[in-house]
Amino acid sequence: MSRFFSPPETIKQDILELGPEEAHHICNVMRLRVEDEITVFDGNKEYLGIIEKVLPKKVIIKILSSRAYCLKDILNITLAIGLPKYKKMDLIIQKATELGVKKIIPLITQRSIVNYSGETALKKIKRWQQIAVAACKQSGRIDIPEISQPLKFKDAVGISCDYDICFTGWVGEKTESLKGYLDKSKASKSSKIICFIGPEGGFSKNEIDLVRENAIATVFFGQQVLRCETAAMYVLSVLSFYLEG
Numbered sequence: 275m276s277r278f279f280s281p282p283e284t285i286k287q288d289i290l291e292l293g294p295e296e297a298h299h300i301c302n303v304m305r306l307r308v309e310d311e312i313t314v315f316d317g318n319k320e321y322l323g324i325i326e327k328v329l330p331k332k333v334i335i336k337i338l339s340s341r342a343y344c345l346k347d348i349l350n351i352t353l354a355i356g357l358p359k360y361k362k363m364d365l366i367i368q369k370a371t372e373l374g375v376k377k378i379i380p381l382i383t384q385r386s387i388v389n390y391s392g393e394t395a396l397k398k399i400k401r402w403q404q405i406a407v408a409a410c411k412q413s414g415r416i417d418i419p420e421i422s423q424p425l426k427f428k429d430a431v432g433i434s435c436d437y438d439i440c441f442t443g444w445v446g447e448k449t450e451s452l453k454g455y456l457d458k459s460k461a462s463k464s465s466k467i468i469c470f471i472g473p474e475g476g477f478s479k480n481e482i483d484l485v486r487e488n489a490i491a492t493v494f495f496g497q498q499v500l501r502c503e504t505a506a507m508y509v510l511s512v513l514s515f516y517l518e519g
Contacts, residue, residue: 276304277313277411279418290314290323290335297333300325311338315416318342343416350466351513352437354379354430355506356473359387362503367402369503371409371419373510378402380424385475390424399423427481431488434468442470442485443505444477444492452493452509456516459491463517471505 278299284291292300292314300306306325312335314321320341327334353375355366363380370378382389390398402421410418434440439459441452450458461467470477470485477485485492495508 276300276306276310277315277414279407279411280314280316282316282318285316285321285337288337289326290321290337292333292335294331297329297331300333301328315410317416317418320416347463348376348417349374349463349514349517350376351510352377352379352468353471353506353510354381354425354468355471355502356381356383356427356477357386357388357390357424358473358502363398363402364405366503366506367405367421368409369507370510371406371415372413373507374415374514375419375510376417377420377422379422379430381427381430381470381473382424383427383473384478384481386473395424427477428484430470431484431490434488434490436466437468438465439467440470440489441491441493442477442482443472443495443500443509444482444485445494445499446482446492449492449494452495452512453516455491455493456513461517465517467513469509469513471502471509473502 278292278296280290280292280296284293306312308325308328310325312323312325314323314335321337322339323335323337325333326336351374353370355378357363357380367378399421406419406421439461441455470490482492495505500508
């Protein structure tokens with residue numbers, strides 16, 4: 275069954291209004307018509323409904339039933355990742371959403387090739403949020419991950435004290451395995467976790483020194499050196515398996 279997103283404010287009693295983007299998708303892409311059944315989620319609940327009316331820039335849905343999800347059971351994982359070049363961030367957002375990340379922080383690091391700020395950053399975040407919503411539709415996920423403004427690396431390190439478990443991917447010396455660190459730190463499904471991953475070229479020595487000064491562990495992700503987008507998928511997959519397996 276087709277699945278669409280609509281923010282909570284569009285839902286009134288047993289009626290739901292889908293705006294221009296979703297209306298276009300329903301009518302011109304999916305070719306759905308009046309009385310077809312669809313599923314809509316709003317970040318907290320999922321609704322089963324039928325198309326009641328199709329207008330030029332909106333579609334009216336009559337809600338038949340709803341189902342609430344316990345969002346407390348969702349893993350609380352933040353991915354803080356150095357901004358990569360080209361459209362690699364699009365892929366990272368998509369796959370991280372599918373793998374259950376709660377928050378994504380784009381990092382501006384010493385070796386970052388791109389640096390978004392001001393109006394450019396706002397446009398990028400809007401695009402990334404749209405990618406996250408599309409990934410939620412595809413994967414059946416009910417909640418939408420938060421995507422923050424790009425942060426300087428030192429500022430992101432500064433918020434690590436808000437987390438129970440903090441680690442950084444690093445291929446250099448004085449690192450331990452990810453599993454070893456998770457075992458030692460007694461990671462559980464209720465843990466609030468942040469993982470730092472560098473951009474192309476990884477973190478600089480100064481950044482790793484800063485990490486260690488803030489008592490953030492440095493861990494390795496196996497014997498191979500992974501691209502930043504691969505490392506993100508690897509870490510989220512391992513955490514999901516370790517915490518929920």
